[in-house]
Structure formats: structure tokens, C-alpha cells
Amino acid sequence: MLVRKARLQDATNIYELVNSLSHDGTLLRRVFAEICENIRDFTVAESDSGVFLGCGALHLYGPHLAEVRSIVVKPEAKGQGAGAKLLNALLEEADDHGVGCVCLFTRIPDFFFRYGFRVVEDKVALPDKIYKDCQNCPRLYRCDEVAMARGLVPKVSILGPRIEAEQLVRLTG
Numbered sequence: 001m002l003v004r005k006a007r008l009q010d011a012t013n014i015y016e017l018v019n020s021l022s023h024d025g026t027l028l029r030r031v032f033a034e035i036c037e038n039i040r041d042f043t044v045a046e047s048d049s050g051v052f053l054g055c056g057a058l059h060l061y062g063p064h065l066a067e068v069r070s071i072v073v074k075p076e077a078k079g080q081g082a083g084a085k086l087l088n089a090l091l092e093e094a095d096d097h098g099v100g101c102v103c104l105f106t107r108i109p110d111f112f113f114r115y116g117f118r119v120v121e122d123k124v125a126l127p128d129k130i131y132k133d134c135q136n137c138p139r140l141y142r143c144d145e146v147a148m149a150r151g152l153v154p155k156v157s158i159l160g161p162r163i164e165a166e167q168l169v170r171l172t173g
């Protein structure tokens with residue numbers, strides 16, 4: 001199995017796999033253009049014969065924060081270590097960039113505990129994520145995902161201030 005940075009030629013496989021799990025909210029739906037535009041965020045896993053097995057993405061907010069997104073392995077390839085390899089590659093990438101904290105939102109926190117992620121009880125502690133995705137998410141007010149972070153949650157944000165993120169998710173009214 002090989003884990004490597006994605007190329008534009010991988011965009012169709014990524015698009016189809018990510019969106020196959022968006023109907024029930026497991027992953028955020030991504031449009032094809034968005035995947036192409038952000039293809040450099042993605043890492044893919046493929047078999048020794050070059051068959052696409054899965055993908056994951058690392059979004060860089062800034063030196064203070066990155067986010068692991070869209071980790072998914074094809075059903076027939078699960079349980080063979082692809083998910084672990086993808087996540088490790090994304091975490092190494094964050095380290096290479098010297099990012100202090102990596103966050104993610106998920107419904108399967110147990111998978112991420114072993115990689116050093118811990119639950120962030122208050123999602124508003126990650127305002128950049130709220131501005132980037134949550135404010136456009138249909139489940140903003142009934143989010144069923146667990147926020148997690150690896151490393152110290154930063155005190156700064158760059159997409160907007162925390163106080164307005166709080167108002168956005170109606171925690172302060």
C-alpha cells in the first residue's frame with residue numbers, strides 16, 4: 001500500500017468516495033470544483049497495483065491551527081491499515097508545517113483517541129472551524145459531531161473573533 005499526496009487526476013475518485021458518505025452526514029458534501037481547488041490538501045492511499053483505496057485532507061488555517069478532514073477508506077479496503085496510514089501522513093504534514101494544534105470534527109472519536117486527539121467540549125474554542133464550515137452547515141444548531149484537538153487549542157483565530165462565533169452558534173444568545 002502506498003500513501004502519497006493527491007494529484008488532480010485523483011479528484012474524481014475523491015469526489016465519489018467523499019460524497020458517497022455525505023447523505024447521512026458522515027462527511028461534509030464537497031463539490032467537484034472545491035475538491036479540485038483544494039487538491040493539494042489531500043493525501044490518498046492506493047494499493048500496490050495503483051488502485052485508489054481512500055483519502056484524507058489537511059486544511060491549514062495558519063501556524064496556529066490545521067484541520068484533518070474527509071478521512072475515508074473504501075468499504076472493501078477497510079481494516080487493512082489505510083485509515084491509520086492516511087491519518088499519520090496528515091499529522092506528519094502538520095508537523096512539517098510547524099502547526100501547533102490539529103483539530104477535527106467527527107462522529108467516531110474512538111478512532112482518533114489513539115493518535116493523541118482529545119475531545120474539545122466547547123466547539124466555540126475553535127472559531128476558525130465555525131466560520132469556515134459550521135455557519136454554512138444545515139446541522140449548525142443540532143450538530144452531532146464531536147470536536148477534537150491534538151495539541152493545545154490556540155487562543156487566536158484568524159477568520160473572525162471568538163465572541164462572534166459564540167453568537168453564531170447561539171451559545172450566548
Ligand SMILES: CC(=O)SCCNC(=O)CCNC(=O)[C@H](O)C(C)(C)COP(=O)(O)OP(=O)(O)OC[C@H]1O[C@@H](n2cnc3c(N)ncnc32)[C@H](O)[C@@H]1OP(=O)(O)O
Nearest residue numbers: 069070071072073078079080081082083084104106110111
Ligand atoms: C475528521 C474526519 O474525517 S471524521 C470522518 C471519519 N471517516 C468516516 O467516518 C468514514 C467511514 N469510515 C472509514 O472510512 C474507515 O472506517 C476509517 C477511515 C474510519 C478507518 O479506516 P480503516 O482503514 O478501516 O482503519 P485502519 O484499518 O487503519 O484501522 C486502524 C485502527 O483503528 C480502528 N478503527 C477503525 N475504524 C474505527 C472506528 N470507526 N472506531 C474506532 N476505531 C476504529 C481499527 O480497529 C484499527 O485498530 P487496531 O490498530 O487496534 O487494529
